[in-house]
Amino acid sequence: MFKSKYLFIFLAILTMLSLLSPPSFGQKRPAGFKPDELVCKMQPGYSIDIINSEYGTQTKSHQLQTNCYLLLIMQGHDAESLATIIDARPEVVYCCPNYILSAPEPYQRSEPFLDVQYIGSVELQTAAVSLDLNTAHAISEGSNVRVAVIDCGVNYLHPQFLTMPGSVVSRWDYIDNDSVAMDEPGGSASGHGTFVAGIIELVAPQSDIFVYRVLDTAGMGDGYSIAEAILKAVDDSCRVINLSLGMIGVHDDLDDAIRYARDNEVLVVAAAGNDSTDSNLIFPFPASREYCLAVAAVDSINLKADFSNYGDKVDVCAPGTRIYAPFLDTSYAWWDGTSFSTAFVSGAAGLIRSIRPDLTLGGLDSLILDNADNIDTLNPDYAGLLGVGTINIVRALTAATQSLIRGDINVDQAVNILDISYLIEFLYRDGPEPLIYENADVNDNQVLNILDVAYLVNFLYKSGPAPK
Numbered sequence: 001m002f003k004s005k006y007l008f009i010f011l012a013i014l015t016m017l018s019l020l021s022p023p024s025f026g027q028k029r030p031a032g033f034k035p036d037e038l039v040c041k042m043q044p045g046y047s048i049d050i051i052n053s054e055y056g057t058q059t060k061s062h063q064l065q066t067n068c069y070l071l072l073i074m075q076g077h078d079a080e081s082l083a084t085i086i087d088a089r090p091e092v093v094y095c096c097p098n099y100i101l102s103a104p105e106p107y108q109r110s111e112p113f114l115d116v117q118y119i120g121s122v123e124l125q126t127a128a129v130s131l132d133l134n135t136a137h138a139i140s141e142g143s144n145v146r147v148a149v150i151d152c153g154v155n156y157l158h159p160q161f162l163t164m165p166g167s168v169v170s171r172w173d174y175i176d177n178d179s180v181a182m183d184e185p186g187g188s189a190s191g192h193g194t195f196v197a198g199i200i201e202l203v204a205p206q207s208d209i210f211v212y213r214v215l216d217t218a219g220m221g222d223g224y225s226i227a228e229a230i231l232k233a234v235d236d237s238c239r240v241i242n243l244s245l246g247m248i249g250v251h252d253d254l255d256d257a258i259r260y261a262r263d264n265e266v267l268v269v270a271a272a273g274n275d276s277t278d279s280n281l282i283f284p285f286p287a288s289r290e291y292c293l294a295v296a297a298v299d300s301i302n303l304k305a306d307f308s309n310y311g312d313k314v315d316v317c318a319p320g321t322r323i324y325a326p327f328l329d330t331s332y333a334w335w336d337g338t339s340f341s342t343a344f345v346s347g348a349a350g351l352i353r354s355i356r357p358d359l360t361l362g363g364l365d366s367l368i369l370d371n372a373d374n375i376d377t378l379n380p381d382y383a384g385l386l387g388v389g390t391i392n393i394v395r396a397l398t399a400a401t402q403s404l405i406r407g408d409i410n411v412d413q414a415v416n417i418l419d420i421s422y423l424i425e426f427l428y429r430d431g432p433e434p435l436i437y438e439n440a441d442v443n444d445n446q447v448l449n450i451l452d453v454a455y456l457v458n459f460l461y462k463s464g465p466a467p468k
Helices: 002-020 049-055 079-087 126-130 133-139 192-203 223-235 252-263 338-355 361-370 393-400 417-428 450-461
Strands: 033-042 058-063 068-072 092-102 146-151 168-173 208-213 220-222 240-243 267-271 293-298 316-319 323-326 332-335
Touching: 033 049, 033 079, 033 220, 033 223, 033 252, 049 079, 058 223, 068 223, 068 252, 079 092, 092 223, 092 252, 126 316, 133 192, 133 338, 133 393, 146 192, 146 223, 146 338, 168 223, 192 208, 192 323, 192 338, 208 223, 220 223, 223 240, 223 252, 240 338, 252 267, 267 338, 267 361, 293 338, 316 338, 338 361, 338 393, 361 393, 417 450
Parallel strands: 146 208, 146 240, 168 208, 240 267, 267 293, 293 316
Antiparallel strands: 033 068, 033 092, 058 068, 092 220, 323 332
């Protein structure tokens, strides 16, 4: 009798703990959703009123850029079941629950510890020295570039930010629905956004950090709000977007927003996650998308960090262990995670954008990836699974400062038949876009088409005029 009673109590406690435990990147399904909301996109020519009138939903919000709607459902309806029914309709592009995304670090073994235990130096920490930031800053400090931090908010009153030449700008708080996107205390993810922003400012001290708070103090936020923040960041002229967050599965509206950023030549950098796995089944979205740069973490000697995900979806690595950065109030902390590796890459992208605002998104990608240090020999168990290796910021910046050569479409410092081939592949065979738009626009008419191919052929083989 007593055994049965205590067994029942024990099982009940386990059940409650499982319900209260926050989700991680390593779950087999999305980390929950808002129970009263759906995201829905209609086929061209169809009105959302069709859905609202038939299912009793109400439009709460509409994103013009993606034409996605946020719908409120009637009390008592199950969001997943209703989404499945609506999604099957021919007038609908997609319909799904408004899934929740999270920052990876609060739900893994990694947690910050304050510098009262071990006082460090932001500028002299191992990560900054290994990336040779002093040399990088002699080339670029990130001026005239806006980098979006879409996270838990930022403690923009921290002394670290007040001493930097760049500014930290609060744009919107999607949690509290106001303009004060402050990183608030009291939760497992508190300080996360501040830490991320501090790393970006360390790498690109003259860049301007635009802050969008989409995650609460537990590190949780819904995909529609994150999509809203991305769209606003693009409209705010941010050239780089840092997403140190993720989920298992796909949030369709957020996917649309990231594609919108890509189409507007904005680089989205995303965390690869902290599950120490190469399973594509749980590799986090949005890092899983090919139009994001997925960043894994390495330690101080370029070995894969023991927590970092790896695999064929990883694009590049950056330092992610024993990172030292600003935290809550006036404090500093040490923290591990791919969130912070992501911030290093976002900062590097800001440095490159600063000196080469003319680069296409493909060109920016290539400068980051083509100049990385291959670390396969250091990580034989992960050879080919850590992307192109660890970012080399100085080498990327040096390559970015090479003089422009009109007609050098593949950027190999020569104009020849390979450039004609590259342009034809891009125009007619879905090949990669030119790395530098101006190099490909050889007739300087602001349009890439067959006339540029003809101009280049005429120059190379018929003694025609040189590219303008």
